[in-house]
Amino acid sequence: MPDSLWTAPLAAGPVDATVTVPGSKSLTNRALVLAALAAEPGYVRKPLRSRDTLLMAAALRSLGVGIEEVPGSAPGAGDDWRVIPGQLRGPVSVDVGNAGTVMRFLPPVATLADGPVSFDGDPRSHERPLGSVIEALRALGARIEDDGRGALPLTVHGTGGLDGGTVTVDASSSSQFVSALLLSGPRFNRGVEVRHAGGRLPSLPHIRMTVETLRAAGARVDAPEDGGEPDVWRVAAGALLGRDVTVEPDLSNAAPFLAAALVTGGRVVIPDWPARTTQPGDDLREIFTRMGGSCELTDAGLVFSGTGRITGIDADLGDVGELTPVIAAVAALADSPSTLRGIAHLRLHETDRLAALAKEIGDLGGEVAETEDGLRITPRRLRGGVFHTYEDHRLATAAAVLGLVVEGVQVENVATTAKTLPDFPGLWTSMLAGGPATSSTTPPAGAGGN
Numbered sequence: 001m002p003d004s005l006w007t008a009p010l011a012a013g014p015v016d017a018t019v020t021v022p023g024s025k026s027l028t029n030r031a032l033v034l035a036a037l038a039a040e041p042g043y044v045r046k047p048l049r050s051r052d053t054l055l056m057a058a059a060l061r062s063l064g065v066g067i068e069e070v071p072g073s074a075p076g077a078g079d080d081w082r083v084i085p086g087q088l089r090g091p092v093s094v095d096v097g098n099a100g101t102v103m104r105f106l107p108p109v110a111t112l113a114d115g116p117v118s119f120d121g122d123p124r125s126h127e128r129p130l131g132s133v134i135e136a137l138r139a140l141g142a143r144i145e146d147d148g149r150g151a152l153p154l155t156v157h158g159t160g161g162l163d164g165g166t167v168t169v170d171a172s173s174s175s176q177f178v179s180a181l182l183l184s185g186p187r188f189n190r191g192v193e194v195r196h197a198g199g200r201l202p203s204l205p206h207i208r209m210t211v212e213t214l215r216a217a218g219a220r221v222d223a224p225e226d227g228g229e230p231d232v233w234r235v236a237a238g239a240l241l242g243r244d245v246t247v248e249p250d251l252s253n254a255a256p257f258l259a260a261a262l263v264t265g266g267r268v269v270i271p272d273w274p275a276r277t278t279q280p281g282d283d284l285r286e287i288f289t290r291m292g293g294s295c296e297l298t299d300a301g302l303v304f305s306g307t308g309r310i311t312g313i314d315a316d317l318g319d320v321g322e323l324t325p326v327i328a329a330v331a332a333l334a335d336s337p338s339t340l341r342g343i344a345h346l347r348l349h350e351t352d353r354l355a356a357l358a359k360e361i362g363d364l365g366g367e368v369a370e371t372e373d374g375l376r377i378t379p380r381r382l383r384g385g386v387f388h389t390y391e392d393h394r395l396a397t398a399a400a401v402l403g404l405v406v407e408g409v410q411v412e413n414v415a416t417t418a419k420t421l422p423d424f425p426g427l428w429t430s431m432l433a434g435g436p437a438t439s440s441t442t443p444p445a446g447a448g449g450n
């Protein structure tokens, strides 16, 4: 059966709305892992409930961690999670879907289980790189069965603990390799020292996020940004605290909504925008200001306005690669060309994002050329048509941005946005209706967990 098409709504005029963006995927999944590895129960409040985080919760539950629904502390935000750590058990089968955080963060956790833990996921999960994590865990003492391709499927033969120690990895294809080894590090007998050796590390803010969340959970961490050796992180062995963590809104998922203000010359308010954060999405304030908008952090949240004029940019997005699809969509609507650099690793994301953006924006009449490490975008008059999304949530939200000002953009499989955003179409139409837009907290069908 062909995937369904969703006709992206055209904006009738400048948008003017307040959009409550659900919790951060990256923070929710780190909070779940750290709470599961803690020495005492804790809470994850205002968690994101999307495919990626429900898969993480389901995997941890099957490993023996209690994750209970408790009434939410924040009005209207849905239930919170109480996480009760326990002895991790096997045999267990984990479905990672196409979640990088699940497929990379959980194999190190599985070494602590008392039996085998097998991992598998969507077809794309077999193509996303994992070899550095597999080799690193073997070097630290783990037994792992795989088919030698450095990817899923695989089985970690947990023995209830791991020696740990020093390991060198090439994390140039994903920062998640470093984050994965650090997150479980406090539970390894000798802690862990991770040394990156290879090309440029992408998504550094996500590694800083890992370091901050570990420290907040009581771990002792040495990191390069504190005057340590470049590309070397050390996590000492030790018990993790059970904490009460409130998840920030997902600032990367704010991108399409801020873009809506930019491309329609409107105004969007995102409540609860943190004054300080490790989320890469915070860079949208600067990037979209350079592209013609203006923003202000107020008590009501981030107030972002467009003028209707959109300027192209030359930007290195290596630290904030996950923002690329929406930035590329905005760039295709600008009044001057853009060059997006430092993002070769996007070829290994949910899909090959560079190829997909070049093809799909190109099919609407745009001019997008792939470079060795990014995209060169020359704005052209766009026309409607089918925008294929390759089961990539951020391709779908990028297409919705184009559809605001290009009539007849039909987005294939918009439901794929549920990877990180529950009810994106509902949020989008509420934004266009001008009312307050708040996503439903109902989990997407087939997401696993409960």
Ligand SMILES: O=C(O)C1=C[C@@H](OP(=O)(O)O)[C@@H](O)[C@H](O)C1
Pocket: 025, 026, 027, 100, 101, 173, 174, 175, 176, 179, 202, 203, 206, 207, 321, 322, 345
């Ligand atoms: O650690 C994380 O939560 C993430 C790290 C980044 O991965 P890469 O370093 O593979 O780009 C990012 O793109 C992804 O969406 C989330």
Ligand SMILES: C=C(OP(=O)(O)O)C(=O)O
Pocket: 098, 099, 100, 101, 322, 349, 350, 394, 420
């Ligand atoms: C790259 C992404 O996801 P993942 O966590 O699956 O790597 C993303 O969300 O843009």
